[in-house]
Amino acid sequence: MASTAVQLMGFLLSFLGMVGTLITTILPHWRRTAHVGTNILTAVSYLKGLWMECVWHSTGIYQCQIYRSLLALPRDLQAARALMVISCLLSGVACACAVVGMKCTRCAKGTPAKTTFAVLGGVFFILAGLLCMVAVSWTTNDVVQNFYNPLLPSGMKFEIGQALYLGFISSSLSLIGGTLLCLSCQDEAPSRPYQAQPRAGTATAPAYRPPDAYKDNRAPSATSASHNGYRLNDYV
Numbered sequence: 001m002a003s004t005a006v007q008l009m010g011f012l013l014s015f016l017g018m019v020g021t022l023i024t025t026i027l028p029h030w031r032r033t034a035h036v037g038t039n040i041l042t043a044v045s046y047l048k049g050l051w052m053e054c055v056w057h058s059t060g061i062y063q064c065q066i067y068r069s070l071l072a073l074p075r076d077l078q079a080a081r082a083l084m085v086i087s088c089l090l091s092g093v094a095c096a097c098a099v100v101g102m103k104c105t106r107c108a109k110g111t112p113a114k115t116t117f118a119v120l121g122g123v124f125f126i127l128a129g130l131l132c133m134v135a136v137s138w139t140t141n142d143v144v145q146n147f148y149n150p151l152l153p154s155g156m157k158f159e160i161g162q163a164l165y166l167g168f169i170s171s172s173l174s175l176i177g178g179t180l181l182c183l184s185c186q187d188e189a190p191s192r193p194y195q196a197q198p199r200a201g202t203a204t205a206p207a208y209r210p211p212d213a214y215k216d217n218r219a220p221s222a223t224s225a226s227h228n229g230y231r232l233n234d235y236v
Contacts, residue, residue: 003184004103007118010180011098013173014125018091020170021132025084028054028064029161031143034154049163050081076142083135087128091174094124098181118185125178129171136167 028049047054054064067073100107101118108114140160147157 006180006184007102008104010122010177010184011102012177014091014098014121014177014181015095017125017129017170017172017174017177018088018095020166020173021084021087021091021128024132024136024163024167024170025050025088027161027163027166028052029163030139031158032161034147034157034159046158047161048158049161050077050084076138080135080139083131087131087135090124090128090131094121094128094178097121097124101185115185119182122178122181122185125174125181129174129178132167132171132174136164136171140164 026049028047028051030050031048033044033046044058045056047056052064052066054062056062070078097117098121099105101114101116101121103114108117143158143160143164146152147159149157
């Protein structure tokens with residue numbers, strides 16, 4: 001019962017992490033304009049994501065444009081794209097494996113493959129969380145380094161966007177949920193009663209067998225006694 005509850009908790013956290021990873025991948029809020037220097041008061045704010053860059057006007061209008069050339073993008077952005085896409089794919093596979101392997105489902109019930117699927121789901125969720133963590137950490141480090149670069153103009157500096165914070169939370173949920181799924185599938189070895197084994201050097205005594213004359217608790221008859229050379233009259 002306790003392992004089932006742990007599995008449900010792990011799957012719920014991992015599922016939330018998968019949804020957050022998908023949202024983080026789609027949102028353009030990875031970098032936002034830094035309001036420093038001459039950009040303290042501005043009517044336009046720039047946002048950059050993995051797939052598009054957007055412009056937000058003070059009137060509340062959003063204008064977004066998708067990146068048209070893949071090869072023209074910076075290599076760190078290409079790497080972040082690949083990591084996030086692989087993380088989303090692994091999360092989907094992990095979700096399917098976890099549903100099959102959970103004890104509360106009827107898929108592959110009563111077979112040893114059920115536990116295997118649950119462990120695979122946990123491992124895939126952990127890998128997906130690690131990939132998402134690497135992508136958002138890499139981007140965060142790049143944003144911070146450019147922000148404190150004195151040679152970079154203030155108009156080209158960006159701050160950490162909301163999508164990066166969501167990415168950190170989502171990757172942490174995937175890691176925790178995957179770990180709980182793996183821990184809930186630890187098999188407990190069944191306890192067997194101890195049986196003493198005879199030693200190889202000791203010889204066992206043969207079983208006692210009563211004489212044929214005393215079987216079934218019967219005394220020897222007069223006929224059998226006479227055949228042995230004895231008569232009862234000689235002793236009376």
